Each structure stands twice: as structure tokens, then as C-alpha cells.
Amino acid sequence: EPEVTQTPSHQVTQMGQEVILRCVPISNHLYFYWYRQILGQKVEFLVSFYNNEISEKSEIFDDQFSVERPDGSNFTLKIRSTKLEDSAMYFCASDGDTDTQYFGPGTRLTVL
């Protein structure tokens, strides 16, 4: 069964450093998303991506964040200068022409 994959599973970084979180969505899917979940809290939408451009973004997704689909398979989230409050689980998700969004296993980002 096809699945969304994410790397790394855990990333530890120093405050102010740049991080890139990587995702490989399901191959025939067209819509891609990043969500985050601060420990013990609900899942929050960050950004959606369709047809090689951002289609929606939340207030959380400020200038420190960017997304890219550098090739036909990868979908990345970059945080330019990490803050302590960026520590969270980051989920990538994708969906095709059905109604279901499938989530990856997540990347746990720890900012020290």
C-alpha cells in the first residue's frame, strides 16, 4: 500500500539554525500539506501546495517558513532560523482526487 514517507524521524537543532524537513508524498497525489503538532496539542495546518505553488497558508506560516517541490517526488519544508517555539512534530500529508488526506509518520523537531 502506498504511503507518505518523511525524513528524518527526529531532528535536533540549535536555535537560529536552518532545518529542512523532507517528505515523499504518495506518487499519484496532487495536493501536499504540512501540519505541525506541538507536544500535547492539536494538529495545526501550516501550508498547502498544488500545481507547484502554495494554495493556502496559515498565520503560523510566516517568512521563516518555505516549501518546495524540488523534483517529481520530494516535498520539503524549510525553517530558516529556528526558534524554541518551533519544537513540534511536523507532519506531511497528501491527497489525490479522493477526499482522504494521508499523513506521513512525522518528523519530531527539537530546537535547543
Next chain:
Amino acid sequence: AQKITQTQPGMFVQEKEAVTLDCTYDTSDPSYGLFWYKQPSSGEMIFLIYQGSYDQQNATEGRYSLNFQKARKSANLVISASQLGDSAMYFCAIRPPGSARQLTFGSGTQLTVLP
């Protein structure tokens, strides 16, 4: 704006019993989708079930069913014959119509299945 409310932070159920997890929603859109996801302690988000606002019948997927009451704006998840492996956090989510496909999640319900 869309909103999901899950009023049960924690629930307990005996193994093999059925359990209902509550979800109410608020939206002004006539068309929307409702989802339930399971998050075990390992952290991944597992899709369980989907209900479209215009679907005539309640969605079912194996032991999961969705008690959809549109007039009351509720979309409760029913898990039949609970198993120990059902112990997890359960999130209800809503998606607006059209090109804005992002999900808005509730705060979740932690379900514990007792042996």
C-alpha cells in the same frame, strides 16, 4: 472559519465493548468533509473514516462507524468491539469545500481500552 469541538479529553472503555467519541463542528459552508484520525503513542496519524456532508448514509469502515447528524452538526465516531490496540488519541477534523483542502482538527480524545 471552521471549528471542531471534542469535549471528551479522555475516555475509558472495557475491551470488547463499543464506545462513542463525540465531535461537533461549526461551519457556514453547505458542503464539507468530516474525518477521524487515530494517533497511537508512536505518533503517526492514521486515517480512519470519512463522511461527506451530502452523503445520505453514515460512513462505516470495519469496526468504525460515523454517527452523522447534520442538523445537530455532530459527527461522532463509534468503535465497536474495542480492542487493546484501539488505545490512542482520536482526532476529528473538518475540511472546507473547493480548493481550500486543509483540515481543521479538534483537540482530540484520549481513549484507553481496559482489559
